[in-house]
Amino acid sequence: MSGSKQLKLGAFMRPVSIHTGAWRYPGALPDANFNFPALKRFIQKLEQGKFDAFFMADHLAVLNMPINALKRSHTVTSFEPFTLLSALASVTEHIGLVATASTTYDQPYHIARRFASLDHISGGRAGWNIVTTANPDAALNFGLEEQIEHDERYVRAREFYEVVTGLWDSFADDAFVRDVESGIYFDPEKIHVLNHQGKHLSVRGPLNIARPVQGWPVIVQAGASEAGRQLAAATAEVVFASAGNLEMGKAFYADIKGRVRSPSGGRFAPSLGRDPDSIKILPGALVVVGETVAEARAKRVHLDSLVHYESGIASLNSALGYDVSHFDPDGYLPEIPPTNAGKTSRERVIAMAQRENLTIRQLAQRIGSYGGLAFVGTPQSIADEMEQWLIEEGSDGFNIMFPFLPEGLNDFVDKVIPELQRRGIFRQEYEGKTLRENLGLTRPANRFFQTATTSVR
Amino acid sequence: MSGSKQLKLGAFMRPVSIHTGAWRYPGALPDANFNFPALKRFIQKLEQGKFDAFFMADHLAVLNMPINALKRSHTVTSFEPFTLLSALASVTEHIGLVATASTTYDQPYHIARRFASLDHISGGRAGWNIVTTANPDAALNFGLEEQIEHDERYVRAREFYEVVTGLWDSFADDAFVRDVESGIYFDPEKIHVLNHQGKHLSVRGPLNIARPVQGWPVIVQAGASEAGRQLAAATAEVVFASAGNLEMGKAFYADIKGRVRSPSGGRFAPSLGRDPDSIKILPGALVVVGETVAEARAKRVHLDSLVHYESGIASLNSALGYDVSHFDPDGYLPEIPPTNAGKTSRERVIAMAQRENLTIRQLAQRIGSYGGLAFVGTPQSIADEMEQWLIEEGSDGFNIMFPFLPEGLNDFVDKVIPELQRRGIFRQEYEGKTLRENLGLTRPANRFFQTATTSVR
Incomplete structure (x- = not known):
């Protein structure tokens, strides 16, 4: 068992489920968006299953669907990630807490503080999912008439990352001496004023918070466009x-x-090469567990049937950044002009329609339910697929999505996890105390201070 | 006991203490700024004492003191309020959670979401302490070269309050029908798009979160300038x-x-008259408990002696918004020119020096330790003073500050609270489930929707 490559597992959560039909599934909790005791049970079950992290997505606007589709969606509202993950931090001990935060609609001083604070509260379990926010409606909630152009959002994101990590390094790890006798609380040689002046941001610093337990919270990135991949290669863990x-x-x-080995040197990734093991690639995967493959497939068919066509077409329009609802639903997609929406999502949907020869209606039903990677089968068949991905370098693990809650989550923890453990590809116990240690990532040195326990970056 | 006027009690907290010498006091926890288990014990003890609320102050910069004073201060860093209060929400059941958030350096969409989320997580225990942020160094951390002028900050605060409360009203209280049979998750007639366009803010909405449990989290305000009083009279609870x-x-x-009865109609308070009972006035008060008055006074003398002169003079400069350290410390204050710092703090310090005939040195030592209202004595003498304030309409209660932790907090809960309860001026049990109910405040109606349980505002 020891020595073999190990899966890393995150749970990609929405309170009700990422699947838009899930709130109608028998046994589901339609009110989970604001049901904190339910979220507490979910994360404690994930911790029992030794999951690396609990990921919480975020949106900075009500999703831009037509009201007739929106009214059918449980995804319209839910907890704000920092308040939720902080509340969950004090009822868990081991699992990582990954919050999404936008580099387009927030300030680096706020973001640096909140993640540092969550890292201190949780004893080193925070992670920052860096997003640039593709939803154009978000701009309208933050005083802008239209969103910043796609690639420019990534230029700002890169600068934002430098500022936030620089603020985390405001104090040396050993700055706080707290010498009661002399009355010296911290060593004044061990505080650094950032004085950042850049294209998008001007931030003096220092941060008014001690360096995070993990040095820096774990950096997570999800962009798949060229700009997103460059940013990920340069910064993501x-x-x-x-x-x-x-x-x-x-x-x-x-x-x-x-x-990562040999970065392209593009405009978003001007940094040096890194160890490829210092970045863990975790595709999102919906997992539906059954006693038999047929039973698992039947569950998914039932689940998909709970999605209304109006919601499907709205999700398709949102994914394309283009309204196709006035075309014949039983015909094929028209040519979709480039838009300012997320490029990757649009390209993926168009490719899926072409690959599987789907009509607009079929595509809408797929996208409205869940159009991505799915493992649907028995604990054995699911473990087979996961192991294959791990061995063949398709991934370092997965971000698991549950089709309905709590049943889908309980099935995964009670049935799939033990099968992965039997095969020696998933931990029996947490390896360390911090998210970073459990993921096998090194603690970053402070760029401004060399200390006994860390080396200069 | 029933029928007599009741004290409302908040705890105004810094993790180590609001007193800058406290980290050196015997039995104190110098590392409490990032010691979550200690904060958890503190709030659970306050809840045992039936406190209304836990108040957390906030700063958006390292305090602007010279480094030689700063290095002696435990106030340089601590948890960020939203992450801390959210984490404390899941380990408490009754006590209110009041977070400070700035209308000058944040966005109303973020603020509305976080307080709404904290209110949902805590079952209706959130409060928003509205601040305009007086520290000029904060501007430098948020891309500005200098801070917005004092009164203009209050104009923005008033508009910000309207936007945030409007966003909280985005959904009717009964909007979420979650009808599994029909597939309707919420009633599309019960969502309101704010479309705010004002002098300082442009926010479309709606908020992507259900209306808070309390309708609106409790509104708290601390400004004492003319602009601050107008804002409080118009908005604060x-x-x-x-x-x-x-x-x-x-x-x-x-x-x-x-x-409140008959508002001045000033530029910050253009709204209608309110019931004076709908606003609770809670002065901050440091409480030092002893077996005898002499013992309590000796504790305070010991505590004050732990403050270094350099920290005192820095605090004095900060409070005045003006550097007086080059004047003779044994002489009196010079004429202080008007500055862009908080007016009230400056005027209060100047008045204190004149009233008590204090030299710069004496004033520095006072301000560097704690210069405000203090009750120093036995549980009986402290209760006498509090009762007098209540009866003579000096206040509706207090925001208690503890001189050192945990001892000062434990003394208050174990010795002063029972004495207040014996006199029938403080609760034996929480009256309601929400902070609003415990404070005796009504739940605000939704300005956009009339429902069976609330009336139109």
Whole structure:
């Protein structure tokens, strides 16, 4: 068992489920969006299953669907990630807590503080999922008439990352001496004023918070566009990938690990090469467990049937950044002009329609339920697929999505996890105390201070 | 006991203490700034004492003191309020959670979401302490070269409040029908798009979160300038007052309750009159408990002696917004020119120096330790003073500050609270489930939707 490559597992959560039909599934909790005791049970079950991390997605606007589709969706509202993950920090001990935060609609001083604070509260379990926010409606909630252009959002994201990590390094790890006798609380030689002046940001610092337990919270990135891949190669320690099948997964894995080894030097990735093991690639995967493969497939068919066509077409329009609802639903997609929406999502949907020869209606039903990678089968068949991805370098693990809660989550923890453990590809116990230690990532040195326990970056 | 006027008690907390010498006091926890288990014990003890609320102050910069004073201060860093209070929400059941958030350096969409989320997580225990952020160094951390002028910050605060409360009203209280049969998750007639366009803010909405449990989290305000009083009279439900003695407290109390009854119609308070009982005035008060008055006084003398002169003079400069360290410390204050710092703090310090004939050195030592209202004595003498304030309309209760932790907090809960309860002026059990219910405040109606349980505002 020891020595074999190990899966890393995150749970990619929405309170009700990522599947838009899930709130209607028998046994589901339609009110989970604001049901904290339910979320507490979910994360404690994931911790029992030794999951690496609990990922919480975020949106900075009500999703831009027509109201007739929106009214059918449980995804319209839920807890804000920092408040939720902080509340969950005090009822868990081991599992990582990954919050999404936007580099487009927030300030680096706030973001640096909140993640540092969550890292201190949780004893080193925080992770930052860096997003640039593709939803154009978000701009309208933050005083802008239109969103910043796609690639420029990534230029800002790169600068934002430098500022946030620089703020985390404001104090040396050993700055706080707290010498009661002399009355010296911290060593004034061990505080650094950032004085950042850049294209998008001007931030003096220092941060008013001690260096995080992990040095820096774990950096997570999910962008799959060229700009997103460059940013991930330069900065990310976990990549939340979106790979529809093993072939796509292997291509993405090879691309990112290759960029990390020998970065392209593009405008978003001007930094040095890194160890490819310092970045973990975790594709999102919906997992539906049954006693038999047929039973698992029947569950998914039932689940998909709970999605209304109006919601499907709205999700398709949102994914394309283009309204196709006035075309014949039983015909094929028209030519979709380029838009300012997320490029990757649009390209993936168009490719899926072409690959599987789907009509607009079929595509809408797929996208409205869940169009990405799925493992649907028995604990054995699911473990077989996961092991294959791990061995063939399709991924370093997965971000698991549960089709309905709590049943789908309980099935995974009670049935799939033990099978992965039996095969020696998933931990029996947490390896360390911090998210970073459990993921096998090194603690970053402070760029401004060399200390006994860390080396200069 | 029933029928008599009741004290409302908040705890105004810094993790180590609000007193800058406290980290050196015997038995103190110098590392409490990032010691979550200690904070958990503190709040659970406060809840055992039936406190209304736990208040957490906030700063958006390292305090602007010279480094030689800063290095002696435990106030340089601590948890960020939202992450801390959210983490504390899941380990408490009754106590209110009041977070400070700035209307100058944040966005109303973020603020509305976080407070709504904290209110849902805590079952209706959130409160928003509205601040405009007086520290000019904060501007430098948020891309500005200098801070916005004092009164203009209050104009923005008033608009910000309207936007945040409007966003909280995005959904009717009964919007979420979650009808599994029909597939309708929420009633599309019960979502409101704010479309705010104002002088400082442009926010479309709707908020992507259900209406808070309390309708709106409790609104708290601490400004004491003319602009601050107008804003409090128009919006606040709790006023964190700063009154040096009973005479000042009565004058402030009469002023605010009078404004509430018949508002001045100033530029910050254009709204209608309100019930004076709908606003609770809670002055901050340091409480030092002893077996005898002499023992309590000796504790305070010991505590003050732990403050270094350099820290005292820095605090004095900060409070004045003006550097007086090059004047003779044994002489009196020079004429202080008006600055862009908080007006009230400056005026209060100047008045204290004149009233008590203090030299710069004496004033520095006072301000560097704690210069405000203090009750120093036995549980009986402290309860006597509190009762007098309540009866004579100096306040509706207090925001208690503990001189050192945990001892000062434990003394208050174990010795002073029972004495207040014996006199029938403080609760034996929480009256309700929400902070609003415990404070005796009504739940605000939704301005956009009339429902069976609330009336139109």
